Amino acid sequence: MTDDFTIIPTPHTRRRHKSELRFQWYGKAAIIAALGFLVLMIGSIGYKGVGVIYQTKIELDIQLNADAFDPAQLRKADFSGLVKTALRARFPDVKNRRQKRRLYGLVSSDAGFELRKMVEGNPNLIGSTIKIQLTASDDIDTFIKGKIDKNLPESDRRVKDVEINWIEKLQADNSVVQVFNTAFFTSGDSREPELAGILSALVGSFFTLLVCFLLSFPIGVLAAIYLEEFAPKNRWSDLIEININNLAAVPSIVFGLLGLTIFLNTFGLPRSSPLVGGMVLALMTIPTIIIASRASLRAVPPSIREAALSIGATRVQTTFHHVAPLALPGMLTGSIVGMAQALGETAPLIMIGMVAFIVDVPASILEPATALPVQIFLWADSPERAFVERTSAAIIVLLGFLVVMNLGAILLRKKFEQRF
Amino acid sequence: MSKIVESLPNIPEVLPLDPAPQADPAVRVKPLITARNVNVFYGQKQALQNISLEVPANQVTALIGPSGCGKTTFLRCINRMNDLIDICRVEGSIEIGGQDIYHKDVDVVTLRAQVGMVFQKPNPFPKSIFENVAYGPRIHGLAASKAELQDIVEASLEKAGLLAEVHDRMNAPGTSLSGGQQQRLCIARTIAVEPKIILMDEPCSALDPIATARIEELIDELRENYTIIIVTHSMQQAARVSQRTAFFHMGELVEEGATEQIFTAPRDERTQSYITGRIG
Amino acid sequence: MEKTKTINFMAKSSRHRRVEQGVIAVLIACSTLAIFTTIGIIASLIFEAIQFFKFIPITDFLFGLNWSPQTAIREDQIGSGGSFGVLPLITGTFLISAVAMALATPLGLFSAIYLAEYAGPKVRAYIKPLLEILAGIPTVVYGFFAALVIAPFIRMTGSEIGLEVASESALAAGIAMGVMITPLISSLSDDVINSVPQALRDASLGLGATHAETVAKVVLPAALPGIAGSLLLATSRAIGETMIVVMAAGLAAQLTLNPLQAVTTITVQIVTLLTGDQEFDSAKTLSAFALGLMLFLVTLCLNAIAHQIVRHYREQYD
Numbered sequence A: 001m002t003d004d005f006t007i008i009p010t011p012h013t014r015r016r017h018k019s020e021l022r023f024q025w026y027g028k029a030a031i032i033a034a035l036g037f038l039v040l041m042i043g044s045i046g047y048k049g050v051g052v053i054y055q056t057k058i059e060l061d062i063q064l065n066a067d068a069f070d071p072a073q074l075r076k077a078d079f080s081g082l083v084k085t086a087l088r089a090r091f092p093d094v095k096n097r098r099q100k101r102r103l104y105g106l107v108s109s110d111a112g113f114e115l116r117k118m119v120e121g122n123p124n125l126i127g128s129t130i131k132i133q134l135t136a137s138d139d140i141d142t143f144i145k146g147k148i149d150k151n152l153p154e155s156d157r158r159v160k161d162v163e164i165n166w167i168e169k170l171q172a173d174n175s176v177v178q179v180f181n182t183a184f185f186t187s188g189d190s191r192e193p194e195l196a197g198i199l200s201a202l203v204g205s206f207f208t209l210l211v212c213f214l215l216s217f218p219i220g221v222l223a224a225i226y227l228e229e230f231a232p233k234n235r236w237s238d239l240i241e242i243n244i245n246n247l248a249a250v251p252s253i254v255f256g257l258l259g260l261t262i263f264l265n266t267f268g269l270p271r272s273s274p275l276v277g278g279m280v281l282a283l284m285t286i287p288t289i290i291i292a293s294r295a296s297l298r299a300v301p302p303s304i305r306e307a308a309l310s311i312g313a314t315r316v317q318t319t320f321h322h323v324a325p326l327a328l329p330g331m332l333t334g335s336i337v338g339m340a341q342a343l344g345e346t347a348p349l350i351m352i353g354m355v356a357f358i359v360d361v362p363a364s365i366l367e368p369a370t371a372l373p374v375q376i377f378l379w380a381d382s383p384e385r386a387f388v389e390r391t392s393a394a395i396i397v398l399l400g401f402l403v404v405m406n407l408g409a410i411l412l413r414k415k416f417e418q419r420f
Numbered sequence B: 001m002s003k004i005v006e007s008l009p010n011i012p013e014v015l016p017l018d019p020a021p022q023a024d025p026a027v028r029v030k031p032l033i034t035a036r037n038v039n040v041f042y043g044q045k046q047a048l049q050n051i052s053l054e055v056p057a058n059q060v061t062a063l064i065g066p067s068g069c070g071k072t073t074f075l076r077c078i079n080r081m082n083d084l085i086d087i088c089r090v091e092g093s094i095e096i097g098g099q100d101i102y103h104k105d106v107d108v109v110t111l112r113a114q115v116g117m118v119f120q121k122p123n124p125f126p127k128s129i130f131e132n133v134a135y136g137p138r139i140h141g142l143a144a145s146k147a148e149l150q151d152i153v154e155a156s157l158e159k160a161g162l163l164a165e166v167h168d169r170m171n172a173p174g175t176s177l178s179g180g181q182q183q184r185l186c187i188a189r190t191i192a193v194e195p196k197i198i199l200m201d202e203p204c205s206a207l208d209p210i211a212t213a214r215i216e217e218l219i220d221e222l223r224e225n226y227t228i229i230i231v232t233h234s235m236q237q238a239a240r241v242s243q244r245t246a247f248f249h250m251g252e253l254v255e256e257g258a259t260e261q262i263f264t265a266p267r268d269e270r271t272q273s274y275i276t277g278r279i280g
Numbered sequence C: 001m002e003k004t005k006t007i008n009f010m011a012k013s014s015r016h017r018r019v020e021q022g023v024i025a026v027l028i029a030c031s032t033l034a035i036f037t038t039i040g041i042i043a044s045l046i047f048e049a050i051q052f053f054k055f056i057p058i059t060d061f062l063f064g065l066n067w068s069p070q071t072a073i074r075e076d077q078i079g080s081g082g083s084f085g086v087l088p089l090i091t092g093t094f095l096i097s098a099v100a101m102a103l104a105t106p107l108g109l110f111s112a113i114y115l116a117e118y119a120g121p122k123v124r125a126y127i128k129p130l131l132e133i134l135a136g137i138p139t140v141v142y143g144f145f146a147a148l149v150i151a152p153f154i155r156m157t158g159s160e161i162g163l164e165v166a167s168e169s170a171l172a173a174g175i176a177m178g179v180m181i182t183p184l185i186s187s188l189s190d191d192v193i194n195s196v197p198q199a200l201r202d203a204s205l206g207l208g209a210t211h212a213e214t215v216a217k218v219v220l221p222a223a224l225p226g227i228a229g230s231l232l233l234a235t236s237r238a239i240g241e242t243m244i245v246v247m248a249a250g251l252a253a254q255l256t257l258n259p260l261q262a263v264t265t266i267t268v269q270i271v272t273l274l275t276g277d278q279e280f281d282s283a284k285t286l287s288a289f290a291l292g293l294m295l296f297l298v299t300l301c302l303n304a305i306a307h308q309i310v311r312h313y314r315e316q317y318d
């Protein structure tokens, strides 16, 4: 009886151990695959987007002949003509029209405007020859950043051999420089990639989130207080509860449809405005805030309520003087997480028309605006190659804000965690 | 206590011929399980101290002692269920059939197939009665055909004394049985794997007296083919079902011997106090 | 001069009470907003959808095989049916969601199993939040990545092995969506697997089962209802997802189940129909609301069933 006791595995058992290892490996592989995708996605977008930090500029000598300017009306002068003249002077052998157009295309269509700003800033320059750094066009910028393969056949390339030739000449006398790209952070949208910036979208997002927060935080918190501290447990409160849970799972685009029919068509609120965008996002965020706030109210020990009630405070006083302040950090944490979600929302904003081409920075919540994720969507849709870099950079900025908000929420939670 | 007398005739069967150094004669056959200087730690906390114990084959050995003294811990050492607890560390050696089960080459799966365990609370799988019992033979590849599996399941249920009650509802969920039936189902599930040893951790603590009596009868029958170690809080139960008894106290093995001797003439004062109800 | 203190059990001043009641009224108003939102959604969708069904019979909408809303603008075509058949959109939505679920189910489940059953507490503490980052990334980012990286990659691979792949294939959108919903499945399933009683694992391991056998044959079957709930929730998310498909799936409605072709979805069409000029008296614009109503009802049902299953499951082991 004792002799046949064996703890040496049979071949059958060995096979089972192999499948055990395989099984564990599946688990690891799944996690690695998911995280690998994350790294790949962020990595490739980051790689494509970092280039935006620098903008290529072309340094030109421009003669500001006094006879080209009317001192009373500096603005009227033909600044882009001056830029063109300077380019022709730099490359005198370019003769035919097609070639000339290409030559003028080295710099952005905004180059004349850049020159005007400089002259307006210092009219004394008129009459002299100045050195100015002009924004290079998007294709040239992309080429300089090494994202166009020189070895491709010329017909498949946006930047042709002549242009490469000019660029190389300019580079040879250090006239091609890379400077910090302030325009990306200080200007609005543009049809020209090299001029497009995220400022108007950022401000649009800020206004939208502001409206969203001002609506959803008080409403969400007050609703949570009612449900957790006052509501009798009956069918009515069950109904509210079910509703909240369901709303949290309704597709975001449906909220957009609601905003379109109710806020725009019925109430006639201004289309494309951060006000309406914020209202729609608030409806989506409120369930999140209610759920988080209720959890944090539930974490306040009953002894605090009993203490307040026992010295004669009413229930309203107890709640607002003692319970709610203790639950506030948790409520804020939940709200920040909700705001971070709202910041990334795109579809509902498209529905209410915040998908416009916005050059100017919106000045109020009633003006047409767009939001950062919508700007990303718009740029992603643009055919110009250079917009890939802008889109990626805008995504990095968006993710940056999300990281900051979520870290803030985590820190807040950590700080107030062991209160009770 | 009358049950002791009834079960006494079993002991002479294994009585060895030559006198032993121990006071107790029964162990002098080659023991099936030998624990030597077993120390168990949960993190910093020591749960068992220097346990040395020999368990003879085809007998029922009862582990008794006050709550928290380490009975479950010791039991779980024998089929290495303690491996599942991260902070648990076992020192010393436990041999079964002459092989150290804590040796690094030992395959726990093979070990556990031969050292079955019945838990304190009946824990049938949320599957049918049939599937509960068929699970073990299936994973170990014990049945070559469906018919063979059917035979194993029925034989195991029969041995566990449950077949008559469930033969017409083998597909009902195991959880639909009564507590006592569930525990017998768990026993059937354990013996379907054909272990050599069955460890039982307070198998009757969740049961009423009638179900308990039924299980005790069953244990007595199983003794013929299996070596059983049972943890119990009931002195009467230990006396009724076991041939040998080990008394644990605060992580130490205080005393071990023939059940009758432990209950009638304990050598240690602590054993005396415990069985008379003064500590525990 | 001495005044005896009087004890007064009477209610405080009525002004005081009015304030309290006012506060509570405000609280109630805030909490009912959720109900009004739901009513608002349902009412507005139904109202506009009814307008739509005045143009197009509901049967043509539900059973039509052809979706091309552009052609119906012409006067003589209004109500002529055939152009507003929703079936290609449903198959498109289904196809992309199926690709997404086919990827997310194994990824999510195996991650959950690994985290719940094998990973130590330290590994878990790091991996779980990392996985959840995937759920926190805005969907435009996935859409951009799908269109810019995944779709060209699939096309290239396809042409290498001689497969015809559309530039906006259902596969590309489905893959991005699958990764996006993976953390939804993994974190819900992880909770569910953790709530399977340890006694069941002990029983199986005590019989000499390996850990993998225990998980596959005991833990997962016991956790099945909860896992099914999490899969339903994920499906509902996939069906309602908009940006990924808008950016990475096509616009042309095709009745196909081939994931290498371009398909369009309900959400894509809603976005397309409502960007640009809207005429709330044309079938074209109104059809977006019929689609929205359909989307709302389908996701609502899936969510309701999922919540029911999960709740039922929780009660079972509490």
Ligand SMILES: Nc1ncnc2c1ncn2[C@@H]1O[C@H](COP(=O)(O)OP(=O)(O)OP(=O)(O)O)[C@@H](O)[C@H]1O
Binding pocket: B042, B047, B066, B067, B068, B069, B070, B071, B072, B073, B074, B085
């Ligand atoms: N998983 C664990 N982690 C830490 N300590 C443990 C663990 N399991 C048991 N212990 C400790 O080990 C000691 C022995 O526990 P054990 O469960 O073996 O006692 P027991 O004799 O079976 O008690 P009872 O009769 O109550 O079942 C106790 O002090 C207990 O607190």
Ligand SMILES: [Mg+2]
Binding pocket: B071, B072, B073, B201
């Ligand atoms: Mg115990």
